[in-house]
Amino acid sequence: MEEDEALAILDQMRIEIDAYLEALIEEKSQIYGEVAIRSGEVLLAGGKRLRPIMVLLAYEMAGGQNPEEVMPLALAFELIHTATLVHDDINDQADTRRGQPTIHSQAGEAKAIIAGDWLFVQGFGLGGRYREEVVDVMANCCAQIASSEFHQLDHIMDLTTTPEDYLEVVKGKTAGPFSAGCEGAVMIAGKSKLHSDALANFGLELGVAFQLVDDLLDIKGDMRMGKPRGADVYEGKMTLPLIHALTLLHSDERVRLGAILADFKDEYFEELIELLQRSDSLSYVEILVENHLERAMESLKIFDESEAKNLMKYIVSKVGSRHY
């Protein structure tokens, strides 16, 4: 598939999803007032809509014939994703999200907590219309997000965090929703468990790669909207490049890295990157990204060729360079 063609189709899907989300917020604002309006401002502030796009593509890949059937699940995952962002931003005391002021910075924490709850409820309202096994996939995914967030909090500024701790958190928090969205979509399309398991695995591998790229971008810097370089480092989040370097570096270098992380400042950035290069940590994570993306690609093999499958492959190819 040509790059231009893929981009055009994915952009068209994003526009369609945005239209559904706008219509939802428009309708709900009439009923629920300010909580819907404020939640809608965050929801509609942009975003690539990668999660709902993947749900739609998974459904089509699995032979689903009626996109309307799977759209509520696609929207549900975007709503739940936004709910977690709203609550995360309170915990991280972030002032902006997607280039807009966060709810808690404008309306206070109390309203931000409630707005997040409201977004969760909208997501579950949409997802709850499917049969029990699909609802279970979604509910287990969301419960696991919460569990992983607990672990993540426990490892803030914990220099002894292991790669295993890290992967547990990433699988639960970032990769889990990709996985559950793909799995649920295949179930709704009525394809076999072999196929839903394969796409659950696909989502997991892609999701891990996605987070690893995020970790790299936090250090290398990029154009991500509203997230400055080093945000994770400032928050004390133990990303994999840091964990890897803390494990490999010795004596003075290890001590210096610990000291830098304990009280990070902008002027330490060059030194941090030098230390990470001493331990080859950025290359290590780059190789891991490729491994996870290869395994994601592998999981697609049992599906027949289709435009949807080609688009999914295109997404995989772009996650490494984070154009998607």
Add this chain to the structure above:
Amino acid sequence: MEEDEALAILDQMRIEIDAYLEALIEEKSQIYGEVAIRSGEVLLAGGKRLRPIMVLLAYEMAGGQNPEEVMPLALAFELIHTATLVHDDINDQADTRRGQPTIHSQAGEAKAIIAGDWLFVQGFGLGGRYREEVVDVMANCCAQIASSEFHQLDHIMDLTTTPEDYLEVVKGKTAGPFSAGCEGAVMIAGKSKLHSDALANFGLELGVAFQLVDDLLDIKGDMRMGKPRGADVYEGKMTLPLIHALTLLHSDERVRLGAILADFKDEYFEELIELLQRSDSLSYVEILVENHLERAMESLKIFDESEAKNLMKYIVSKVGSRHY
């Protein structure tokens, strides 16, 4: 129905519900760890289980033959209720709940927000297994809770709050879940819309009466676990007795009441009660309680006589004196 007999049956129901909740937390703690354990501590710290009991009774009243069928809905409403308590306690900065330390006071706000989310997810996971119209009742109810909480926050310390503002909040936040639980249970039992509407109305009337009694107890004091007298007044919550008095009192008395509420201290309690007696506000609310309870009773008329109906009537009779 004899009082002793009713109490014994309701107590037996509570014990059964507790057993289900304990088993749920036991199972989920294995999977989700600390977030499930901490959430479980609040969930299992006691409580009358009035919401799930009403769901079970509504189902039986409507001719439902298999309590197992409705139990997930009953538990869902208790889980969602507890989720809102966990998040409310953050916003109210409450240190204890049901006689136990609150999650945020022990583990910090970040974990308390996430634990509340986890409880919501468990509730929706259970409620999401029903057909779409039942899920819609639950989702609308939860979205309305959030909307009403926004309004409640807007009226903190707002001496111009009207009885209409008040009722909107109470219907959404307190009465809504009673109403939705009863309505959903009748739908699951397969009874007509006439019957589900009647019990939705029953739950609404009972729920409003329940909140009005709560308002009275906040001023008159009682043995409510973990909630000291005057807690609402200290938090600046505009309860109906206060709203009524602010509307009826004139000149000096109105000014004095405003001043007392603006900076409440324990030593003002007697004076506050004197002012409320001048405007007859406590009697006014007591009469309203009776009116709502009568209308609740009225809504039960279209149901055939049954033990479940007698128990529901018993609950109505006890809400006035808040033994239930």
